[in-house]
Amino acid sequence: MSHHLPETKIPAPCIINTGVIVSKLDMRRLLTDLGRVHYIYTFDGNVQSEGKGDVMEVFANPQRSTLVANHTLYLNVCSFDYLELQQTPENETHFDLVQEGWRLRLIPLSTPLQERRDRNMNVTAIEAMMEQVLSARWDAEFDDDSSDMF
Secondary structure: OOOOOOOOOOOOOOOOOOEEEOOHHHHHHHHHOOOEEEEEEEEOOEEEEEEEEEEEEEEOOOOOOOEEEOOEEEEEHHHOOEEEEEEOOOOOEEEEEEEOOEEEEEEEOOOHHHHHHHHHHHHHHHHHHHHHHHHHHHHHHHHHHHHOOO
16 A cells, blocks of 8 residues: 655745845856945954955856955855845845855945946947947058059
């Protein structure tokens, strides 16, 4: 005789502005949108390092380090046990990456929408410059070809 228990499915968590994220994939998804941040690195509540920088890369690799240097952050979610999502009294969100007594707090200085807009403006500016360079090159080549006629 076989007894089958009903299959119960636990829904995925829904975290809005505050909560604890343990999934490395979810941690990566949240952090990837960060651009410029103010970071505070603490051990047992004592500030060890603080500054501003740009999040350059977010990855999950147990054999690579999280690096913060030269105003850049390379964040390895495998360097941390969990991510704590919190809000200030002014409703500003910040991200705490936690590993034992260590805490790397990331306070966004821009929004994902601002970051995308800035990237798009940079791409547009580069495209315009490339157009000018190519146009100038073609003009120079045309001038060279025209001088050969005389």
